[in-house]
Amino acid sequence: MAGRLVTSTRTATTGGRRRVHEVRRLVVRRATWAVPLVLGVSALVFLLASRTPSDSTTGFLGARTQFVDARTREAVARMLDQGAWWEAWASWWRGAAGGDWGTSTVLRGSVSDAIAGRVPWTLLVMTVGLVLAFMIAVPLALAAAARGTGAAARLLTACAWVLSAAPAYIVGLGLLLVFSVALGWFPAGGLGPPGETVGPATVARHAALPCLAVALSQVPWIALHLHAGLVGARASDAVLSARMRGLPPRTVTRGHVLPVAVVPLLALMGARLPELVVGAVLVETVFSWPGLGQALVDAAVGRDLALLAGTTVCLTVMVLAGNLLADAALVAADPRVVADEL
Amino acid sequence: APGEPAPDDPAVTLRLAETSEYPSLNPLDAMFGITGKIYDGLYAVAADGTVAPDLAVGDPEPDASLTTWTVRLQDDVVFSDGSTLDAQDVAATYTTVVDPRYASPLASSFPFLVDVTAVDPTTVEFRLSEPYAAFPSTLTVGVAPAEALTGTVLDSPLNREPVGSGPYVLEQWQAGESLTLAASPTYRGEAPAVERVVVGFVLDENVRTQRLRSGDFDGAQLSPRAAQALEGVDGLTVVAHPSADYRAVTLPQSVPALADPAVRRALNLAVDREAMVEGILRGYGAPAATPFTVAQGDAFDPDVQYEHDTAQAAALLAEAGWAPGAGGVREKDGARLSFPLMYFAEDALRRDLALAVASDLAEVGVQVDVEAVDSAGAAAGMGSKAFVLGGGDQPYDPDTQVYTALHSSYAAYDPDDAYSNPSQYVQPEVDRLLDAARRSTDPDERAGMYRDVQQVLADDPPMITLVVLEHTYAARGLDGFDGVQEVVEPHEHGVAWGPWWNVETWQVAS
Amino acid sequence: MPAERAARLRVRGLHVALGPDHVLRGVDLDLDPGDLHVVLGPSGAGKSMLLRALTGTLPRGSRVAGDVRVLGAGGSVDVLRADRAALHRVHGRVIGVVPQAAATSFTPVRTLRAQLAEVVQALGPPRARLLPGHPHLAPVTPDAHLADLVATAGLDPALLDRYPHELSGGQVRRAAVAAALVGHPPVVLADEPSSGLDEDAAAVLAQMLRAYAHAGHAALLVTHDVEIAQAFGDTLDVLVHGEVVEHGSARRVLGSPQAPLTRELVTARRPGGLPSPAVSPETPPVLRLRDVRAGYGTHVVLDGVDLDVRPGEVVGVAGRSGAGKSTLAAVAALIHRPDAGRVEVDGVAVRGAGWRVPAVVRRRVGWVQQEPRQAMDPRLTLRRSLTLPQQAAGRDDLEPVEELARAVGLDLALLDRRPSHVSGGELQRAAIARALALRPALLVCDEITAMLDAVSAARLGALVARLAVARGIGVLLVSHDRTLLRASAHRVVHVDGGRLVPARDEAVAR
Amino acid sequence: MSSDQRVGADVVRWTTPGDVHGEAHTGARARRARGALIVGGLVVLYAVLVPVVASATGWWGGAGGRAVDYVTGSTAPSTAHPFGTDVAGRDMFVRCARALQVSLLAALVGSAASAFVGTLLGATSAVLGGRADRLLMRGVDAFAAVPHLLLGILVATVYRGSLWTVVLVVAVTHWTATTRLVRGEVLSLRERGWVRAAVSQGGSRARVLRHHVLPHVGAQVAVATALLVPHAVWHETTLTFLGLGLPPHQASLGSLIDLAQQSVTTGAWWTLVAPVGLLVVATVCLGLAMQRGTGRAG
Numbered sequence A: 001m002a003g004r005l006v007t008s009t010r011t012a013t014t015g016g017r018r019r020v021h022e023v024r025r026l027v028v029r030r031a032t033w034a035v036p037l038v039l040g041v042s043a044l045v046f047l048l049a050s051r052t053p054s055d056s057t058t059g060f061l062g063a064r065t066q067f068v069d070a071r072t073r074e075a076v077a078r079m080l081d082q083g084a085w086w087e088a089w090a091s092w093w094r095g096a097a098g099g100d101w102g103t104s105t106v107l108r109g110s111v112s113d114a115i116a117g118r119v120p121w122t123l124l125v126m127t128v129g130l131v132l133a134f135m136i137a138v139p140l141a142l143a144a145a146a147r148g149t150g151a152a153a154r155l156l157t158a159c160a161w162v163l164s165a166a167p168a169y170i171v172g173l174g175l176l177l178v179f180s181v182a183l184g185w186f187p188a189g190g191l192g193p194p195g196e197t198v199g200p201a202t203v204a205r206h207a208a209l210p211c212l213a214v215a216l217s218q219v220p221w222i223a224l225h226l227h228a229g230l231v232g233a234r235a236s237d238a239v240l241s242a243r244m245r246g247l248p249p250r251t252v253t254r255g256h257v258l259p260v261a262v263v264p265l266l267a268l269m270g271a272r273l274p275e276l277v278v279g280a281v282l283v284e285t286v287f288s289w290p291g292l293g294q295a296l297v298d299a300a301v302g303r304d305l306a307l308l309a310g311t312t313v314c315l316t317v318m319v320l321a322g323n324l325l326a327d328a329a330l331v332a333a334d335p336r337v338v339a340d341e342l
Numbered sequence B: 001a002p003g004e005p006a007p008d009d010p011a012v013t014l015r016l017a018e019t020s021e022y023p024s025l026n027p028l029d030a031m032f033g034i035t036g037k038i039y040d041g042l043y044a045v046a047a048d049g050t051v052a053p054d055l056a057v058g059d060p061e062p063d064a065s066l067t068t069w070t071v072r073l074q075d076d077v078v079f080s081d082g083s084t085l086d087a088q089d090v091a092a093t094y095t096t097v098v099d100p101r102y103a104s105p106l107a108s109s110f111p112f113l114v115d116v117t118a119v120d121p122t123t124v125e126f127r128l129s130e131p132y133a134a135f136p137s138t139l140t141v142g143v144a145p146a147e148a149l150t151g152t153v154l155d156s157p158l159n160r161e162p163v164g165s166g167p168y169v170l171e172q173w174q175a176g177e178s179l180t181l182a183a184s185p186t187y188r189g190e191a192p193a194v195e196r197v198v199v200g201f202v203l204d205e206n207v208r209t210q211r212l213r214s215g216d217f218d219g220a221q222l223s224p225r226a227a228q229a230l231e232g233v234d235g236l237t238v239v240a241h242p243s244a245d246y247r248a249v250t251l252p253q254s255v256p257a258l259a260d261p262a263v264r265r266a267l268n269l270a271v272d273r274e275a276m277v278e279g280i281l282r283g284y285g286a287p288a289a290t291p292f293t294v295a296q297g298d299a300f301d302p303d304v305q306y307e308h309d310t311a312q313a314a315a316l317l318a319e320a321g322w323a324p325g326a327g328g329v330r331e332k333d334g335a336r337l338s339f340p341l342m343y344f345a346e347d348a349l350r351r352d353l354a355l356a357v358a359s360d361l362a363e364v365g366v367q368v369d370v371e372a373v374d375s376a377g378a379a380a381g382m383g384s385k386a387f388v389l390g391g392g393d394q395p396y397d398p399d400t401q402v403y404t405a406l407h408s409s410y411a412a413y414d415p416d417d418a419y420s421n422p423s424q425y426v427q428p429e430v431d432r433l434l435d436a437a438r439r440s441t442d443p444d445e446r447a448g449m450y451r452d453v454q455q456v457l458a459d460d461p462p463m464i465t466l467v468v469l470e471h472t473y474a475a476r477g478l479d480g481f482d483g484v485q486e487v488v489e490p491h492e493h494g495v496a497w498g499p500w501w502n503v504e505t506w507q508v509a510s
Numbered sequence C: 001m002p003a004e005r006a007a008r009l010r011v012r013g014l015h016v017a018l019g020p021d022h023v024l025r026g027v028d029l030d031l032d033p034g035d036l037h038v039v040l041g042p043s044g045a046g047k048s049m050l051l052r053a054l055t056g057t058l059p060r061g062s063r064v065a066g067d068v069r070v071l072g073a074g075g076s077v078d079v080l081r082a083d084r085a086a087l088h089r090v091h092g093r094v095i096g097v098v099p100q101a102a103a104t105s106f107t108p109v110r111t112l113r114a115q116l117a118e119v120v121q122a123l124g125p126p127r128a129r130l131l132p133g134h135p136h137l138a139p140v141t142p143d144a145h146l147a148d149l150v151a152t153a154g155l156d157p158a159l160l161d162r163y164p165h166e167l168s169g170g171q172v173r174r175a176a177v178a179a180a181l182v183g184h185p186p187v188v189l190a191d192e193p194s195s196g197l198d199e200d201a202a203a204v205l206a207q208m209l210r211a212y213a214h215a216g217h218a219a220l221l222v223t224h225d226v227e228i229a230q231a232f233g234d235t236l237d238v239l240v241h242g243e244v245v246e247h248g249s250a251r252r253v254l255g256s257p258q259a260p261l262t263r264e265l266v267t268a269r270r271p272g273g274l275p276s277p278a279v280s281p282e283t284p285p286v287l288r289l290r291d292v293r294a295g296y297g298t299h300v301v302l303d304g305v306d307l308d309v310r311p312g313e314v315v316g317v318a319g320r321s322g323a324g325k326s327t328l329a330a331v332a333a334l335i336h337r338p339d340a341g342r343v344e345v346d347g348v349a350v351r352g353a354g355w356r357v358p359a360v361v362r363r364r365v366g367w368v369q370q371e372p373r374q375a376m377d378p379r380l381t382l383r384r385s386l387t388l389p390q391q392a393a394g395r396d397d398l399e400p401v402e403e404l405a406r407a408v409g410l411d412l413a414l415l416d417r418r419p420s421h422v423s424g425g426e427l428q429r430a431a432i433a434r435a436l437a438l439r440p441a442l443l444v445c446d447e448i449t450a451m452l453d454a455v456s457a458a459r460l461g462a463l464v465a466r467l468a469v470a471r472g473i474g475v476l477l478v479s480h481d482r483t484l485l486r487a488s489a490h491r492v493v494h495v496d497g498g499r500l501v502p503a504r505d506e507a508v509a510r
Numbered sequence D: 001m002s003s004d005q006r007v008g009a010d011v012v013r014w015t016t017p018g019d020v021h022g023e024a025h026t027g028a029r030a031r032r033a034r035g036a037l038i039v040g041g042l043v044v045l046y047a048v049l050v051p052v053v054a055s056a057t058g059w060w061g062g063a064g065g066r067a068v069d070y071v072t073g074s075t076a077p078s079t080a081h082p083f084g085t086d087v088a089g090r091d092m093f094v095r096c097a098r099a100l101q102v103s104l105l106a107a108l109v110g111s112a113a114s115a116f117v118g119t120l121l122g123a124t125s126a127v128l129g130g131r132a133d134r135l136l137m138r139g140v141d142a143f144a145a146v147p148h149l150l151l152g153i154l155v156a157t158v159y160r161g162s163l164w165t166v167v168l169v170v171a172v173t174h175w176t177a178t179t180r181l182v183r184g185e186v187l188s189l190r191e192r193g194w195v196r197a198a199v200s201q202g203g204s205r206a207r208v209l210r211h212h213v214l215p216h217v218g219a220q221v222a223v224a225t226a227l228l229v230p231h232a233v234w235h236e237t238t239l240t241f242l243g244l245g246l247p248p249h250q251a252s253l254g255s256l257i258d259l260a261q262q263s264v265t266t267g268a269w270w271t272l273v274a275p276v277g278l279l280v281v282a283t284v285c286l287g288l289a290m291q292r293g294t295g296r297a298g
Ligand SMILES: Nc1ncnc2c1ncn2[C@@H]1O[C@H](COP(=O)(O)OP(=O)(O)OP(=O)(O)O)[C@@H](O)[C@H]1O
Pocket: A008, A010, A011, A013, C165, C166, C167, C168, C169, C170, C171, C196, C197, C198, C296, C299, C301, C319, C320, C321, C322, C323, C324, C325, C326, C327, C328, C370
């Protein structure tokens, strides 16, 4: 649509069905694009990894690297040798296509097992954490925006800024000290009590603090962007008119302020997902949570190409799926957004 | 609670927090550590800092040339899969260790092993290419069934599904979170009183501390500072074990100033080891002048020590021609007395030691520029930069403790073998003594030679050996058991060491 | 205050000041059930501000004096001093308001139906209150209630499923009227509800309000349209410069106006002489449309449109609300890309629209949009909005901003205000001034007089005609105002069924 | 609040209405922004001046240099050492100032760079539309899909231990978020009447963006950019935590916090409170100043 410049030529004359169709097209388009993208991203990671000074032999040996002689090092290097990065990349994908994700050098085992054992836990804290973050941030931003300039508003936004500046590690450790060590409300870490089999009930209790920690790391940006959007939306003609039609404050907020204010938030959400993964590592460290984050770090630091490729593909797919969800939500939230443009 | 078997749960479970996840449970991947609970070796570390027979019966018997060693085995040993352990398995284990295709990192410990043969089901014969008196101390590799020794160390089935003859078997492994060992039903010895050992992987020290306090765990390895803070808290006690784990600053002789033994001696005098032990190790350690430690028993000469003597250090430097120059840094012929010092970025202890060394040396006019590196960086820089070295990987014979660190055959800088003789130290007398000790069968004679080495080192130090550590652990409920014993630990530490190193022999206290 | 059957509004000595400006000066006003009260006044008189005062929604930073009271069976509310909670009980339930800026009065991201249905829900189920001449008779379901209400306002209920930006200016305006009446308030205040509507549609709306008033409600209609005021108003205030200059029965006041300004307003309706185009029909047209098809996606609004506008010629465009007049204007302004057909400006064929068209070509066309509130950047002062395009064009033969403002009758003092600080009419004048700022060859005016009083409208119409003739500018004058078209256009075309047809009205077609 | 004024013959007694609608006064907003700016200025002054003063006068144990003292290390705040000393006996007052200097500079540069690139690309993409837009956005997708941490680690292992690594990591991984934000806002803004008017008057894409579109995106971009500053420090801390950040012996907020967390459970709370407190104060000031400063003009 070359001439689409300023004026919208979108149809959408009667909302609903047409937009459903647009979203479906969006999904198909993105899914198609995801294939070369995942290939490309993994290639990029292989390339970057090949540029790092660390080598997989040192990664494999870990702390033992100090006590290993040249002959042994050479044997290990020969065992790990996968050729140039593109050869390694190609051979990994050849295997992956057949269901074999290769063998991790730092974990000394099948990559698919390692990932399958960790992905669910990462997904769990990420999604629950994000939902929790919205549940905390939205009321906070609403309260702050309700009295546009009051002291409460300043206090709440200042709190969000403080939280944004508090290092995630400190927040996590603080939660652990308060809710686990001092109050004893929640267990301090792990999936369950050490040595006991993991069941839904124990996981629920053990996931509480990690999820809260992830949520707290996401609250500031949600709250602050939403607050900025809310302040703008509240001052609009539309909101004044809605109020004058006799709508109760809640309805005005729910129907006229929020829908407008969340639009930039949704646009941002997709972009924040990769961030969530980073945050997960620290949270995983603090709460001994067996997620993908630590595996990713080990893989990158130890130049474990198979594990690196596996985790990258997983995270990339997760991020792409999250992006797609965020965009679909955006299309649903703002009729002025053209799905074909996303 | 730990230790006391609860009436309704007769099983005694010990829950320990490990500092990181084990990459593998393959005995050919690590010398000691947790695999020692699953596998038995021919010999095992004993409390007194020697190796004692485990699967073997009696000491290895060398021939006159010290190149053929015969070991007899117990005949009633079965693996956890029910198969019988015989000489074939031992031979296969050691053959595989040195097989380059298997790529076991332990191959470095067997530089002269040519072949291993099973003479009969209970006799194994090792043939070496050189006479090697220290050989028995290396026979601690866990023995695995011959059938399981396939592929490479990378994809071995033993990595995830260990089959050993040790007191425990792997019960469950929750990737990234914890691992549970249970008493092996097929163990030849007495069934352990501690029936289950849960090892949780808790990477962060603060978190380990908190989870220890919250009762999640019964014990963990901690830094001296963190352990000290826990002493007496919530029933926790601090356990400190002596070790062969020393820290030293290498003095690469490719740096012209460091080629002068007088300068090296001066540097050794200038560092305040007592302050390091007190300030950094919180008292858990001892000053060290050479790489020799208590783990080497008689071979260790405790009297070889440097006094902290700044004045004498300064005098030595002045004598060597290094006069105070601009900015308090000594100079000679326009060159400044300064060198870079690398440490592992993620290692807080090495960082602190590096800073303390830099601080101490600055007082005598030597400028040290500390530099944080990773292992790749360390290997690359080792030829020309000083490095905070850690030692004591295989300490149960003086040879394995010091030979590669001091012998001139390793002096040439090789990026693939950067940590051997990192100071590029060449000292013919030391070479002669080290080589002679390899050929001597008489333990007393060997010990004497090593004590002589220490005397030479005192005058011509290859590096600034700083301290030897005590490994610190916090544990609770230890008095609920009989049989808790101290051990001299190697460089390696973790919950397979500490008070739990012999957990299989513990008895519930009456 | 519970839902009222009837309520009155009493205003005494109302003063409003915004910053230094005294906008309303001692207004007294009574709104009683049963009468349609009209407030007539020139642009900027304070009509909208009066409405904001009556509803307690004055802008931040305003100061007030006097008294505004809603008197109902349940007691009285002091509107000016009431807090938000108290006002909430009044808004929608006691007082319904139709804001002047109808287009921005709906939230852009939800359909009209959703926004109206939510009002139905908030104000409780529609009650059947059968009063004589009531516009909607006892509807039962909320849906039917809405459909009925919207239809009464003259809007196709099917359009409710669209988003606000998918409707024409007149269509949203009628939706806004419906929204104000949903709660069946005893008092309704409408700010220029018929601006931008064709005469029929305007009459429908005015009739609706009048019927509503006569059904026992109090209704206030703000308008600048003398004919509407005369035809439908019962009582009338003429507001000039924040003061009521005349008050009485609409028929009497407009029949024999006393105040000079009222007189002017009434007489301004008479057409003046229209100068003939200065060019012959042979001169090439500044705008030539051939077989143009345009619309929104698959929704075709214009199909097969042919149109020539010659220099110096004013071409009027009339048509029902929603017929496609604004679409035609946007095509002529080179902003809306036609789906088919040819567009030529100054003999140059134009391909595409917007940024695709070279800037010099775009500058040949001046465009005044229908909704000034949306057309002016809310962050910029009026002066800056005017000077920015001039700076971009980099020409020095252009009139200074002050001159432009004077030409369109805009108070120079307002130039330094932002759009939110001026009245609708004032803003529209600024928009016209901006369109003229680059001395375009073609001026596209979309309902430029919709928000102006008769005097100003007539003046502006005359100005446009004069400019066209004197400067040889071609003008496309979109308007629903037959009087204006009659007075200022050389010929009029009618948009109907997507095509241009010669006007039906002989008087207009001439 | 009421005041009297003569109007003709009458006296008008002014009051303010009980309820109002619309945006806050720019005056009040500016005042609050000023408060934040003053505190922020003090923090900057502290960061810049203290090291200079320390090395000139020898106060607070002088500029530090190489001297460490682990034996008497970790002393609580006192007059000689207002923020106490760390585990190595170094004065925290001076070290925090140094750290703040280094980290804030890195964070500001990193976030400014990513805000700049993000705004530029997002706006350009939205305004170009069509195939160019789609292509650009798919590129952004690709970039955003690479896990940040991974990119961070890889970049950090290549260019280990330098401040610019942190800057690069922050800039490289965060422009995509700003791009998406800006593009979304611009897409919706470009259909507005005043933008169309500016286009019809011959405004070029760049001009229309600059004068009529970007100012309206300001508030959101300001929040995003200000949020990036603590986030950059957060990245630095994460990298340090993983052993890939600045060398642990060099003062930066990341390394100070990392060092402090190693000793926080042993009672040396001040080593953590000082750097985290400074980071928080600096961030809050910056955030509030940016947020108020660029809020919609009323
Ligand atoms: N963005 C849009 N998407 C879909 N339909 C639209 C859009 N804008 C306008 N329409 C529809 O196109 C038709 C023509 O609209 P246009 O604005 O041109 O009418 P108009 O003649 O100017 O009416 P009015 O006198 O009310 O301003 C209307 O039916 C309107 O509902």
